[in-house]
Amino acid sequence: MTPVPDHLKRLSPRVAANGILLVILALVPVYAAVTGNAFVITLFTRVLILALASLSLNLIMGFGGMVSFGHAAYLGIGGYAVGILAKEGIGSALVQWPVAIAAAALYALVVGALSLRTRGVYFIMITLAFAQMVYYVAIGLDRYGGDDGLTIYQRSRFGGFLNLDNKTLFYYLCFALLLAGIYLIWRVVNSRFGLVVQGARSNERRMRAIGFPTFRYKLVCFVIAGAMCGLAGALLANHTNFISPAMMHWTRSGDLMVMVVIGGMQAMFGPLIGAMTFLLLDEALSNVTDYPNLILGPLLLGVAIYLNGGIDGLIGGGRRG
């Protein structure tokens, strides 16, 4: 793990690329206003929200080596917290969002405590199993739409001084939260806590031998990721004004993993690059052909085979860590 200050001292290709990316993202609403193309904002808001979700997945999967195949469950829990509270007449974001984060964190605590005893493929499968359970619970929630999902008629309210119905405002809120998320992950990863978690990824037995209770460290890491993804779920529900079990289908968890891997694992901006690439590519291909996955599928296979280290590795020249 190269400490990040080294990268900041000189302008490496990676820093330059990430900087340009942030400038572009900051200018998206301006572009939309100039061209009158409001769809761009909608698309990029989705990019930002899913980037936040992948960012949280990168913390446990990339830095912690915990390959969770059930990450869409946190998106769903966050989304359902907002949807259920809205339906019951509680519209304030100051209630909805903390509940979304807390619910996702609590779920992560339970799942992590039970799953972290297993290793390798068994861990992948048990996280998948828990996510499937949440998926079926959502289907069974008859009052909240069951299989068909639930429309959210009013976005979360911030007591009048922030109106989330304003697309530009909502976009910048998501952007700010994503930046805050990246900063948080950067702080976590470079803290003593983060180094212990990464040490456990490379050699857990050794970390335990020198006296670190790795289980506890990994569990806390798992909960942080869950809470962050719960927030992304709350944003997603506000973005689409709709929640349904489909947002927790196991292929959605697969999408998130794909975003992290194509962006570049263990790269601070990897999840953002990955989410953007995946969603924009999907959108662009859908515009040229009726069968986008005929191209997207083999492309993913190609990335898996040839692009070790993801796009970040391509920019930065080789894999780090």
Next chain:
Amino acid sequence: MLYFIEQFLNGIQLGMLLFLLAAGLTLIFGIMDLVNLAHGSLYMIGAYFAATFAAWTDSFLLGAVLAIVATLALGMALEVIAIRRLYGRNHLDHVLGTFGLLLFFNELVRLVWGPAGMTLALPSQMLNAVEILPGLFYPVYRLVIIAVTLVVGFLLYFLIMRTRLGMLIRAGASNREMVGALGVNIKLLYTLIFGLGAALAGFAGLMQAPILTVQIGMGENILIAAFVVVTIGGIGSIRGAFVAAMLVGLVDTVGRAFLPDLLGIYLSESAAANLARALSSMMIYLVMALVLIVRPGGLFPATTR
């Protein structure tokens, strides 16, 4: 009591189908150490092949045989073109690569067969039900599934335990490098195993096709159920896969059959029906989580892992 026996048979039948899928998955998992999310696609394609060939030849049996051969060939081609480049990589690369394949196959099926589903008609003599116990009528076709799958399971057992190829497969499962070092053509062996897994998946798909509609994405949910079976059984263990498949099949079916009545005692009918639906879908995952919490390596962990 008769209802219970009927549901028990349904459970066995579902278990048998899951075993067909899980056997291939667990072999591929155990021997090549490959997480194959595209296994469900082969199941789907087997069903589409069978529906198409049966329509061409006007014979269910001939269509089924052709479909199995075609899925076998497709599986081996897939291994040579794509899958073999993923061996030795980490599981994430497997997930990414085979997830791409899954998207590709869903789209390919939509391109070739169109978005509407297909049906596979049964020969008329299989449409009836027979009285297997006084007062209990059971569809012939479901009995056929159980019988045929048992035969296939036995053949698989014979292949793996009693033939030279099976010996190599078992050797490959316990120590890949050593088998290669002893001069066995490991590449060819892997291609054969993957083809065998594909054929089993295709076979499961075509057997299930007359009961359900043949449609895009039909392999996705059953794939996860098959993963549950493989994990409960212990990765790489065929015997484990068989036991776990029966367990999962029975738990799922019996839950679906009896939970509504059971919950109906305490709840209103519609609430009970919904809760039961959610609970019975969750049951197999609950079983898996419990098994892994108690035995983190599954019921029959392979000795080398």
